[in-house]
Amino acid sequence: xxxxxxxxxxxxxxxxxxxAQFCTGEEGVNSCxxxxxxxxxxxxxxxxxxxxxxxxxxxxxxGAGTRMSDAVMFVVALNADKSDVLVSARTTPSGHAAxxxxxxxxxxxxxxxxxxxxxxTYIVDFTCHACDIQEPAAWLWATNPSQxxxxxxFNAALxxxxxxxxxxxxxxxxxxxxxxxxxxxxxxxxITPLSAxxxxxxYALFIAHGTxxxxxxxxxxxxxxxxxxxxxxxxDGGEWGACVAGAGRGDxxxxxxxxxxxxxxxxxxx
Numbered sequence: 001x002x003x004x005x006x007x008x009x010x011x012x013x014x015x016x017x018x019x020a021q022f023c024t025g026e027e028g029v030n031s032c033x034x035x036x037x038x039x040x041x042x043x044x045x046x047x048x049x050x051x052x053x054x055x056x057x058x059x060x061x062x063g064a065g066t067r068m069s070d071a072v073m074f075v076v077a078l079n080a081d082k083s084d085v086l087v088s089a090r091t092t093p094s095g096h097a098a099x100x101x102x103x104x105x106x107x108x109x110x111x112x113x114x115x116x117x118x119x120x121t122y123i124v125d126f127t128c129h130a131c132d133i134q135e136p137a138a139w140l141w142a143t144n145p146s147q148x149x150x151x152x153x154f155n156a157a158l159x160x161x162x163x164x165x166x167x168x169x170x171x172x173x174x175x176x177x178x179x180x181x182x183x184x185x186x187x188x189x190x191i192t193p194l195s196a197x198x199x200x201x202x203y204a205l206f207i208a209h210g211t212x213x214x215x216x217x218x219x220x221x222x223x224x225x226x227x228x229x230x231x232x233x234x235x236d237g238g239e240w241g242a243c244v245a246g247a248g249r250g251d252x253x254x255x256x257x258x259x260x261x262x263x264x265x266x267x268x269x270x
Contacts, residue, residue: 043133049076049124056082057148059158061090061099063140064133066166068095071140072105072131076124080152085122087111088154089131101155105131137168 051060056078065071070091079086089105092098105128112125142161149156 043131044127044129045131045133045136046127047074047125051076051085051122051124053078053082053122056150058143058145059147059149061140061142061161063142064131064136064138065140066135066138068099068140069093072128072133073099073140074109074126074128075099075158077156078150080150082150084116085114085124086152086154087124087126088156089128098158098160106154138166139168140164140166 045064047062049060059075059077061073061075063071063073070093073090073092075088075090076085078084087109089102089109090099091102091105092100108129108131110127110129112127114125115123142164144159144162146162147159149158
């Protein structure tokens with residue numbers, strides 16, 4: 001089995017005397033992002049990335065929008081023979097569904113030649129023309145360092161992200177991508193970080209999105225939850241229970257759940 005050490009994503013862009021970059025600053029998974037819209041047509045964006053796949057696994061994603069649903073997203077992973085990277089343009093109508101390839105966006109995606117650097121690092125450069133980006137200052141990010149995704153399928157199924165969050169480009173920062181980028185330092189500047197979520201606990205996984213669909217009952221809707229967790233709630237929230245070995249409540253309301261609580265429905269990337 002391949003052991004994952006880290007997945008690093010950098011996007012480096014430069015402007016006349018100004019630069020902007022967002023880094024999660026997490027240990028193990030350190031992701032940095034920047035976006036270029038200077039001198040481009042409306043709704044056109046250029047992204048330059050440096051991505052490190054030390055164990056030939058994982059993927060990283062950057063999305064334009066305030067929330068996952070209906071955002072324009074770009075997913076970067078290794079191709080089938082792990083000799084290059086594959087960039088797919090995706091979207092999803094729901095914050096609780098994995099992004100799928102968007103053919104209309106793929107037709108607008110121009111991928112420039114990539115380059116391979118030292119230590120399994122790739123420089124990726126792509127442009128999305130007229131991609132209908134409604135809020136160019138609002139961006140989402142996500143990573144999964146362990147999924148063995150290497151594939152030539154632009155619609156390869158994505159496992160749930162390990163970390164995700166949001167950031168905003170500062171209004172005064174308009175980026176102009178360096179055609180020959182270098183690896184930047186791991187620090188944020190020219191942006192405003194809005195949120196970051198390490199989805200490491202059962203509860204964090206639950207409020208994001210999970211792997212099983214728990215059935216509902218009359219007047220209530222089943223919601224996404226990880227294995228071993230069941231939940232019942234209205235559209236805007238409800239109750240959850242971790243149905244694990246051990247003493248359960250056994251009160252009829254929560255069933256044999258070792259732990260339980262209330263939840264509020266959230267978009268997966270909020």
